[in-house]
Amino acid sequence: MHPLIKFLLFHVLLCLGQNAFGNEIINGHKAEKNTMQYMAYLKEKGTCGGFLISEDFVMTAAHCAGLKKVILGTHNLKNFDRNMIYNVQKECIHPDYINYTEGNDIMLLKLSRKAQLGENIKLIKIPTYPRFLKPNQMCTVAGWGLTKTAGHTADELQVVDVPVIDLKECQTQWHLPPKVICAGGYGTNKGTCNGDSGGPLVCAGVAVGVVSYGGKTCDYPARPDVYTDISKFLPWINDILKKQTC
Known part of the structure; x- marks a missing residue:
């Protein structure tokens, strides 16, 4: 061709x-120029x-x-x-x-x-050694996915702050696989949605997680969003x- x-x-x-x-990102905002x-x-x-x-x-x-x-x-x-x-x-x-x-x-x-x-x-940097994230530590996630359930994707990159969720608490909401991080969605109206998979969870300037999955809808609060733990x-x-x- x-x-x-x-x-x-x-x-x-x-x-x-x-x-x-x-x-896509729920209840986030446009990423600033010359960032991410x-x-x-x-x-x-x-x-x-x-x-x-x-x-x-x-x-x-x-x-x-x-x-x-x-x-x-x-x-x-x-x-x-x-x-x-x-x-x-x-x-x-x-x-x-x-x-x-x-x-x-x-x-x-x-x-x-x-x-x-x-x-x-x-x-972007990734971890050089296994990391432990503290519950409620604030991180960011970004993407071009849906901005609401059954909504439209974004043309401009969206970003949102999400809190890390204790894995034991996350386990009460999901049957979690090993080597994951939970952040956002649960107890907050902010998180990811369809189209954001594969994006980074960034804490203190380091990509620590990869967007893996979340609830069936993007109507938050809901179950936590689950990320692959890069350090593992x-x-x-x-x-x-x-x-x-x-």
């Missing part, structure tokens, strides 16, 4: 696509979020597998050009992933070319980053 036709077709899909994958330049938008036959952890790799949720296009460098999905579109060269799905309810919902995407780091595209997967992540493949 001619490159121009591919590019135009991608734009059509972007406008028409539905959020077939996972969790690590955010990635994953697109093809569905949508997800992600975040850039190296020039070559985007981190996201394993249940977002199959999305072959990544957009970097914009908060507004109506304002990007072909140079911001990156193809996915390889999907590195965690080998123990079965489905999101059983955990290990994490994936690294090898980009077909290095991200052009600069003013609009930056990396560091050997696997570091091995891929070192070898540049999986």
Whole structure:
């Protein structure tokens, strides 16, 4: 197919696509310009979020597998050009992933070319050692998903502050898989919704979690939102980053 036709077709899909994958942000606000330049938008036959952890790799949720296009460098999905579109060269799905309810919902995407780091595209740090998050610690989550149940997706990146929820308390609401973090949704009217899966939970400037799943609706307060705990997967992540493949 001619490159121009591919590019135009991608734009059509972007406008028409539905959020077939996972969790937009509820009761948040537009992300400020020149912030969160690590955010990635994953697109093809569905949508997800992600975040850039190296020039070559985007981190996201394993249940977002199959999305072959990544957009970097914009908060507004109506304002990007072909140079911001990156193809996915390889999907590195965690080998123990079965489905999101059983955990290990994490994936690294090898980009077909290095991200052009600069003013609009930056990396975010991930943990270098296992971390313990305190209950009620405030973190942020961002995405382009639904802004209300059965609503519309956002063209502009949305962000919201969410409190960390004690895992024992979270366990009373979910049959939790191992290696997860709970934050938002429960006891608050803020959290994630369809289309936010794969985005980062950011605490003190470090991406500590990957949006995995939440309640069936985005009407909060509700059950807590569940995130994959990145710090529990560091050997696997570091091995891929070192070898540049999986």
